[in-house]
Amino acid sequence: MRLRTIFEPIGVTFRMNNAAQSAVSAFPIQPAQRLVDLPTQFFAKLVRKANEQTAAGHDVINLGQGNPDRPTPPHIVKALQEAAENPLYHRYPPFNGYLFLKEAVAKRYREDYGVELDPEKEVAILFGGKTGLVEIAQCLLNPGDVCLVPDPGYPDYWSGVALSGARMAFMPLREANAFLPDYSALSSDEINKAKLMFINYPNNPTGVTAPASFYKETVDFAARNGIVVASDFAYGAIGFDGQQPISFLQTPGAKEVGIEFYTLSKTYNMAGWRVGFCLGNAEVVRMINLIQDHYYCSLFGGIQEAASVALTGPQDCVKELVSVYQSRRDALFGALDSIGWKANRSQGSFFTWLPVxxxxxxxxxxxxxxxxxxxxxxxxxxxxxxGEGYVRLGLLSTEARLKEAIARIQALGLFG
Incomplete structure (x- = not known):
């Protein structure tokens, strides 16, 4: 066995004898228990199967993943191109990010939801919303604590809880209850040990939105039981049939009991840019900033400037995007109706939830x-x-491809 080293470019080579090779091969490297305890990435298998079919030359229509298929609006891309030339951004950014970006998201929340946020104390900048969803569990939970998690729900909630050493108590989302959790069905033991809970509307995977009454019930439940609420509002801009999704922070008392995670990934097709926010309770925001001080040195300044342009500039691109998703939803459900696959139309997000x-x-x-x-x-x-008994389809392909997918399914004769 021959090892290449950093010295090789100047002509130095090291060789190992058989005894040394045996010692290296037998050297025990054991992962930390926190890695062993991480949940299995279920969707890695899904991606592998899809890639195998594509590699074999098949025309695969991928409706299984949640990756936006449209490009970032040109004015945002141009803002990044120009900002990248600013030498100020070639240095380390402030650890907690630039104030101008925090002010930009505060402006967007004020205009869209009537929510007032203190940019310095009630806004944290994240490396995408997913990062915050994992970090908050590490900020708030100790081994033995309980986190209330929606079921079905976004699997990365599980990851943060596992890393914290806490355990999950699942809140079933049933169609009979409009895919909202029923807090009265939770056991007193689960409630007493719970320190954190996740909610997510517009919902992934079910595509439903939540009414104002649900958020009021949630604030009351959290305040009564000392549970911090983490509202995952990743799809907050995407509501259908003229209905704007409600922000958790619009509810009186929300900032006293929790925070909301917002991301630019879906609203502006900026998934690869990794820009998200934690908004609301000042103490939780402080904790998020503290843990990130030990992980990161904030986002590249040019991306922060472009993100502020997205938030403060014209929002026509957002309206257009929602219109595209609604047209796709209507085309998909029209095709589903034609083959007899009955399901409730999505109210928000870019997902559909269909019974098996x-x-x-x-x-x-x-x-x-x-x-x-x-x-x-x-x-x-x-x-x-x-989530058993359903499959999730994404609205992340053209109307023609969505209709073609349903035509292929019709040919299988599943629905008579």
């Missing part, structure tokens, strides 16, 4: 659709036990 036909589990249906029709859908069980 008889004779299939969510995973067996997903496997069959990929194998027989070359269509990728996400099995509901990947989002939790109560």
């Amino acid at each position: 036909p008889k004779g299939y589990s969510s995973e067996s249906l997903a496997d069959m659709l990929l194998d027989k029709a070359k269509i990728v859908v996400a099995p509901g069980v990947g989002f939790g036990e109560h």
